[in-house]
Amino acid sequence: MHSVFETAPAAPAIPITFATKTTWDAIRDGLSAPAQQFALANGFAAKPGKYLALPSADGAIAQVIFGLDEQTSKSRDPFRPGSLPGLLPPGTYRFANAPHDARLATLAFVLGSYRFSRYRKADESDVRLVPPDGVDLADITRMAEAAGLARDLINTPSNDMGPQELAQAAQELATRFGASFNCIVGDDLAQDFPLIHAVGMASTRAPRLIDLGWGDPAHPKVTLVGKGVCFDTGGLDLKPSSGMLIMKKDMGGAANVLALASMVMDARLKVRLRVLIPAVENAIAGNAFRPLDIFKSRKGLTVEIGNTDAEGRLILADALALADEEKPDLLIDLGTLTGAARVALGPDLPPFYTDDETLAQDLAACAKQENDPLWRLPLWPAYDAWLDSKVANINNAPSGGFAGSITCALFLQRFVEAAKSWLHVDIYGWTPSAKPARPEGGECQAARAIYKLLDERYG
Template sequence: MPFAFADAGAETRPLHVLQPDDLASWAGQQDDATRNWIEASSFSGALGTALMIPGPDGRPKAALAGYGTAAQRARHRFPLAAALPQLAPGTYEIAGGIAPENLPNETLGWLLAAYGFSRYRENAPNTPGLVAPDGVEATRIEALARGEALTRDLINTPANDMGPEALEAAARNLAGTFGADIAVTIGEALITRNLPLIHAVGRASAQEPRLIDMRWGETGPTLTLVGKGVCFDTGGLNLKPGSSMGLMKKDMGGAANVLGLAQIIMALNLPLRLRVLIPAVENSVSPESFRPQDILISRKGLTVEINNTDAEGRLVLADALALADEEMPDLIVSMATLTGAARVALGPDLAPFYTDDESLAAALQASGTEAADPLWRMPFWEPYESMIEPGIADLDNAPSGGMAGSITAALFLRRFVEATPRYAHFDIYGWQPSAAPGRSKGGLGQGPRAILGALDKVLPL
């Protein structure tokens, strides 16, 4: 099974994880042959290095992995994974050198290092096997890895194979695997069900817009995940330049992240009632396109002036959030690749989130640090509310001025969540620009592990 720990066996090799300052002490406890081999190899314990130790027959009997200094490790989510390309094929058992509190993340990084996007050509790295160390919840780590792999696969798939129909199929496959209920509202039925913004954004595409609604679990607190599923974003009539359109297959990254998180929750059989809402559309150009200065009426009844058709993600989320809010779940979380302003503020590696709930914010921040899924809290800044009020309608989907774009988008979304006691919005990037240990270049989960870790702190699980 992919992204799984190996079984311990006769061919398992011990892996000694060593920092530079610990190498001399460790080597001093070994036999002469091992010490001489280390000295001859110039192995120093630097991050991203490894050394195979030969036995009497010349075959590797053990391995060393460089763990680097604390300053070097701070630059990586999964420092141990940096050494994996230097290890010989086989199965390893970690034989010390990693603090117990760091083992869950380091073993997760090891499993994630095996990810490669192989839909169109074989691309999986030849990653060695790992036996789950004592004290590590193997089932949980494997679930995290598989959820992340699902998210990456969905984002990495180009729009010709991951349009609204394929995104629906992926959700249906997930629902079928875990016995979840799923209902999908498509095309003109969106108008009948009072989801007009989703319809308006997606009606220009060759594939009809739809709302995916998945439910799982019968008891426990209620959690609703809302993910932006814009499968490709041309910008609509406010057409993007080619340089900005190149990565728009990832504009359904919010949907991919909530589906990955949903898979983890269901695989771990958490005691809660889960709902996943995904407005799946393509923002295309045709005679059916919605236009700048159109005024649209949302499900909630709020009117929205369209001042940029490229600010479509908040529109489809608005209807989905209003629908979610009507049930007043214990917690709503929205995830979206929403604004370039968030990238300007925090870059691609750090995901901003918004919430008015102090205990939820603290839980997310702490869990993000613990789970190597870092977040940064941004403010629902009340003085900027006037920026999203155009005068001619209740709301403006693209305030002029170019300032505080991520904040004004979050404030826009908050207008559609009023009854639910707890709400958090994540303005993610969903993409790894260059390969790093445990993180291949391409689609990326941002926030699911932090959210998962926070659930038992903010919901009565």
């Protein structure tokens, strides 16, 4: 993302005054008589998301009024100022008064400036902001750049974002921060990572396990695992065309793990970081894995394939098993895994799972603080028996259809034993319709909240 900040403007910045319906009368009374008349003539009432550009005597923009939700509103959106880059004429602006949260408003302003322009020239937002005093500009910039990375990776269509291209993006990130990089490709996965190999072997684009390492070995071990299904047909349990339409986003877990890793490394947090991304394309061919096939996982558990469209948990299982062998202090996985999570909580509120009560409380607080919503769901022990198979240790997709996100989390939990603490997040990675600071398309979900958690623990 290009920088929208202007720290030393050549001319005075245009002031943006934030108003609510409650504060608007007082703000209006402080305007000049012509400005009051102009606002009246335009019917401006400080409705949330609405703006009014007040002209000066020479016809230039003298001031902007922008409507916010009431502080006490149940639907208050701290990212409301993220609409401004798409509304305002080109120019350099500043906040004339404090929005509800100046830091989040500033971040929203930058996030709202994002454009995906790889294939079609997009009008770059020529709206710039003089950052308000007191905000941590470096932290906001790293969050915005990480979000841009995740969005770019997810928005890139699968013909240009296969397993090899995803690995290249990870390698570029490793090079940028001086991290180690390794990749196991194709049939070399078959022996030690049989589930990753099974899911990816039908594609002409070889599967791979991406492995990035960074940090001081003496620091606490934090391992991130991201689902990297670069396109998901559903396999032989073929998705309908409507279900495949945005399956380029099925590597959203990997994209967000890379975004999170970029923030951790840029902030130089005191962790020993490892990033594992199983990258595959779930394709259809004569050698595709089949329903009721049985594979022995890296951990040694045999897995019966109940559904080839429950492939994300299979590739994560092998990667989690590898991560778990090092007994990390904190093991985190992110993936676009279940439609059940969307049915339960919608696209904007990913569920997370952990048995660590302190971690759950801390993450919930960080999610609220960063306006990066997450909601805890239980690792409900009674449902674990639903994963039983009559012919193998475990089935990847129990019949019945109940509690699909929970049973997926329970499946993954079978592959984590030694890690001191484990967190699983079932993200969507996509914004179906544009919202302030969140354009339609690929989205950075959970990464900012987890980064802030790590920053508080290891900063």
